[in-house]
Amino acid sequence: MEKYDVSDPSDWLETHLTEFAPFDAALRCEVCKDYYNTPMITSCTHTFCSLCIRRTLAADGKCPICRSNDQASKLRRNGAMEELVEMFKVARPVALRLAQKEKISPDRSTARPRSKSKRKAADADLEEEAQRSSQKRKTRGQSRRDAPTESPEVMVIDNEEDGDYQPDDDLVPCPICHKRMKQEAVFSHLDHCEEEQEQDRRRARTRTPNSAKPTLGSSKSQLSSKPPERIAELSYGLLTEKALRKKLSDLGIPSWGSRTLLIKRHTEWVNLWNANADSLNPRSKRDLLNQLDVWERTQGGHALNSAAAPNHADAVMSKEFDGVGWAQSNKSDFDKLIAEARRKAKKLGEGQQESEAMMKEEDEGSSKARTDERSTNVKTTNESSTPVTAAPPPPYLKHSDSLERAKEKIHGSRRLSDASSTSLAPEATRPHTEIRDSVAENGAEGLSAEELFRAEERRASISSFSPTHTKGAERVPMLKVPEHPVRDVDGGKS
């Protein structure tokens, strides 16, 4: 198990500042439970990390909170949230340390933690802390206060290197592009910010390799060649596997594997790439490729080879699947399922006999047809359920004779059902002729012609109605109902 250095809102619960726990939680993405990383806002005004929401939308096209439909192309950056998070991350360790200190110190245990004197003490500590780490924590408020009335000249300074870094320069950042400039210049700058941003981004891309990250030097050519635009999502259904493979190799990502894998990999790459394009501090393509490699090992093509692959269905379908081993390791489950199926089939059989007995009393003629039909149904359900549950090879391996017997039964039942379905038509008409006979008899006993006619009509309606009952095709779903829970067991496992 890998260790992560994670912070958590519950850290505050140990301190006197328990109210900070929900505050801390509010600055976190609901999907990854970590602080927003390049927060994006959806059309339904929910905010997530860019990568988190892109992955979720690629998977099911819905906002994870309110489940309204949305598209990745409609996401917009939530700059205010991003800044809030960055500021809070800086302030958090200091505040947490203070809050913990308060909890321990005994002389303050009686006083309210937020009393005036204490806050002063806390402020003093904070001040000290602030001085120690000098410029890093200079707040915007201060810079605004300090900024005197100067000529409204646009002075743009690139702020590409580090999100945490706030230069100590009496300037304020533009709310859209975060470029720092004099306060008075912001409003005039806002009018043409978007265009400038686009131009600057193009320039900045070619410049990044030179800045502060020596390891990126070698990937300079890659970076300058990559377009600043986001990659469009593809409608995979329209692409042949060959075209898809070409797309992947054009993008410079691995293009091996099945079509499904290609689609998955492309989706992941689009998400990684576009989330990176959203970021204020985009990383190099090499970093992204590393991330894709991690994905490949955990969820992609290399993950399936591991024994612990969670998706059994995929594993079972693969050619190298160890059927015997699988059957052995899951023998108890299979045995249980077989026993269950036998028990159910037996129960079903008993139920059938009871209802048949009742039917016989009702209508002799058509019940004969039903009995035939039912018994074949019972057999077919018996036979069909056993092979399903006994699908793995071992149960049959050592019992070839029983396998033969089972096959025979299946064939037998098929013949029977064929026979009964062909005999269904004459069977259905039989009651009618019988009625005629009985009518003739009744007539001899002196019933009026009208009564005879009504009786015949009634019986005719019964006889014309009954064939729909006895149709095998309509019976099967009713008998198969108990199979559903059995199938769900498998569904629940995957």
Place this chain on the structure above:
Amino acid sequence: MTSSVASKRLFQEYRTLTNNPPDGITAGPVSEDDIFVWEALIQGPEDTPFALGVFPAELKFPRDYPLSPPSMKFTCDMWHPNVYPNGNVCISILHPPGDDPNHYESASERWSPIQSVEKILISVMSMLAEPNDESPANVDAARMWREKRGEYERIVRDNVRKGLGL
């Protein structure tokens, strides 16, 4: 950056659960080597036949967690309309919104990446108290719960006692 999104998120959830465990629930990875298999202990809710019982369950997480939900299986005897005889838990929060074989779950109750182990376990706890017999996983238990409540409660209490080794 050698780790997957899923393991980081699971680690984060583990941290939350150990820092601030909800009443009657503990959960965590079974071993250090595999963070994708957890064991959870759920206390039986009070004023139900499950009261005083402690029910162990196993949670298995997919590699694309939290996009897909984990599966949950009780590793003790559990007589409940929404628990399959083999222990698998059938509850809407564990079902992805895509497929609804039973056509009764509203999408809002189903799995979403914003859910968590904690929310699952809380849902399961309330499921113990209030079974949903609309689409039972254990038909016999559901029928008994509906028609012979006394017998149902007796079986549940027996299981509780068995689980405690009494």
